[in-house]
Amino acid sequence: MNSKKIDISTLSEELQKALDALGYAEFTDVQKAVMPLAFADKDVIVRAHTGSGKTAAFAIPICEKVDLEERYPQALVLTPTRELAVQVRQDIFNIGRFKKIRCAAIYGGQPMAMQKRELRQRVHVIVGTPGRTLDHIERENISLAEIKFLILDEADKMLDMGFIDEVESIIKKLPGDRVTMVLSATMPERVHEICLQYMKQPIMIEVESEKPAATVIHQQYYVVEEADKFNLVKKIIYTRRPESCIIFCSTRERVDTLLEKMKSKGYLCGGLHGGMEQKQRLEIIKKFKYGDFQFLIATDVAARGIHVDNVSLVINYDIPQDNESYIHRIGRTGRAGNEGDAITFLTKEELGFLTEIEAYIGYKIAKEEAPADEDVEKGKQLFKVFKRGNIKNVTNDKLNSEITRIRINAGKKSKMRPGDILGALTSIPGIAKEQIGIIDVQDTCSYVEILAGKGEMVIEELSNTKIKGKKHTVKKVAVISQ
Numbered sequence: 001m002n003s004k005k006i007d008i009s010t011l012s013e014e015l016q017k018a019l020d021a022l023g024y025a026e027f028t029d030v031q032k033a034v035m036p037l038a039f040a041d042k043d044v045i046v047r048a049h050t051g052s053g054k055t056a057a058f059a060i061p062i063c064e065k066v067d068l069e070e071r072y073p074q075a076l077v078l079t080p081t082r083e084l085a086v087q088v089r090q091d092i093f094n095i096g097r098f099k100k101i102r103c104a105a106i107y108g109g110q111p112m113a114m115q116k117r118e119l120r121q122r123v124h125v126i127v128g129t130p131g132r133t134l135d136h137i138e139r140e141n142i143s144l145a146e147i148k149f150l151i152l153d154e155a156d157k158m159l160d161m162g163f164i165d166e167v168e169s170i171i172k173k174l175p176g177d178r179v180t181m182v183l184s185a186t187m188p189e190r191v192h193e194i195c196l197q198y199m200k201q202p203i204m205i206e207v208e209s210e211k212p213a214a215t216v217i218h219q220q221y222y223v224v225e226e227a228d229k230f231n232l233v234k235k236i237i238y239t240r241r242p243e244s245c246i247i248f249c250s251t252r253e254r255v256d257t258l259l260e261k262m263k264s265k266g267y268l269c270g271g272l273h274g275g276m277e278q279k280q281r282l283e284i285i286k287k288f289k290y291g292d293f294q295f296l297i298a299t300d301v302a303a304r305g306i307h308v309d310n311v312s313l314v315i316n317y318d319i320p321q322d323n324e325s326y327i328h329r330i331g332r333t334g335r336a337g338n339e340g341d342a343i344t345f346l347t348k349e350e351l352g353f354l355t356e357i358e359a360y361i362g363y364k365i366a367k368e369e370a371p372a373d374e375d376v377e378k379g380k381q382l383f384k385v386f387k388r389g390n391i392k393n394v395t396n397d398k399l400n401s402e403i404t405r406i407r408i409n410a411g412k413k414s415k416m417r418p419g420d421i422l423g424a425l426t427s428i429p430g431i432a433k434e435q436i437g438i439i440d441v442q443d444t445c446s447y448v449e450i451l452a453g454k455g456e457m458v459i460e461e462l463s464n465t466k467i468k469g470k471k472h473t474v475k476k477v478a479v480i481s482q
Helices: 013-021 029-039 054-065 082-095 112-120 130-138 155-160 164-173 189-198 226-240 252-264 278-289 323-330 348-361 373-385 394-400 418-426 455-462
Strands: 044-048 075-078 103-106 125-128 149-153 179-184 203-207 217-223 245-248 269-272 295-298 313-316 340-346 404-408 436-441 446-450 474-477
Touching (some): 013 082, 029 044, 029 179, 029 203, 075 130, 125 130, 149 155, 155 164, 155 189, 155 323, 226 313, 226 340, 269 278, 340 348, 418 436
Parallel strands (some): 044 179, 075 125, 149 179
16 A cells, blocks of 8 residues: 555555445545555544544545454544544444444443443444443453554544543553544644653644635624524524524523524424433434434534534524634534535623634634614515425435345344354355445344345345255345444
8 A cells, every 4th residue: 555645546446436435536635644644554643624524534544454354343433422423433334334344333321231232243443432432441341452543533622521531541551553543623732742642753734624714614793682692593594594504502401492492483493412312312413414404403512523514504692612612613514615604693791702712713703783674574585485405315325225234033042153144145156255245143133234236136045045054034124324
């Protein structure tokens, strides 16, 4: 592998196929800068803006370098939030789909026993939040002996959320001959100190956007009394008519209150905050991504880990708690080459915070006046016929187009093993090992992905093929995206 330049054509056929299905025509600047160093086993510290493609910058080298036959995990990715853990797991799963990379996400809010069962299987990559990951390590549910990659994703947020002690405890338990990569949109001094303490001659990479944030994200602020904020939100909605919008509030109570007000006026919206059950939070994110509703009202839990390319407007209903949060909030728009708008509401008493934000980002934010009544009335008429179309999961549709997932009614309790299933499948004429995807043997059943569009043939043949001396019921089930 050329350590000086990486392009898609130099990668394995399986990764090329996945990247093509995911719409990668060429790599972003951060990917071009980071991947050659990752392939060369260099430690790197990466500061790049949100939406720049940092996840793929480490996910592609990991998927390419993983030894599929190794029993224990070879890469550990730590993230500050559950939502980001799920998003990163999904990205790695998509990139490594045709190479049969198994990736597990572990985080609070899910039963430990369920995660323990998954970790007992062959897992190549683990993505987790620091607290839950350390818990599994201390319970000896995770073997760290073969870890070759450690990724600290959104390291500044882990510092803000008080996870640094857990992160350091995990680092101290890892093999010393690993590759360590630290990625973030901002790089506080404390994070930099930890990098220098635990990394081997790290190479610092700072990648600025080809289009500065000031040109990609059009930022404005409005001075408004607290009691008038909701009326101003409505005026902005009618005049801007965003296709997709995130409205940030400071607390879960504020989210719930605004959500009820929005719903009472007929807006299609959902709420997201840390007080919700994890399953519910993930479902809300999924629905927002796929266009089931137009407005997501959220606390800063949504400022990280929600990668939705078509968010056209972000509204800071409440001013963010710190400068870094402002960066991450507005970074939900203006992604993947798109432009977006970011609006901040300020009371007169909060104008001092604006000065701090402007000093931090290095440019002035434009002041706007409330939309004129006649513009609002015109916008209302247009808004009545405006509907956000449902967004199909195009990425997964293309990725899954030639994959068939089947269920075999035999699992661990009947002593079924992945090798037994693989042997039976490859005994079918016209089926090669390379056309068999991930085999997941559970307690009472097993799931298998069949590639290359040969699923129907396999189902037909396998119904008359014995596995471990017995015929088993086989049926087609929905393809999952993890």
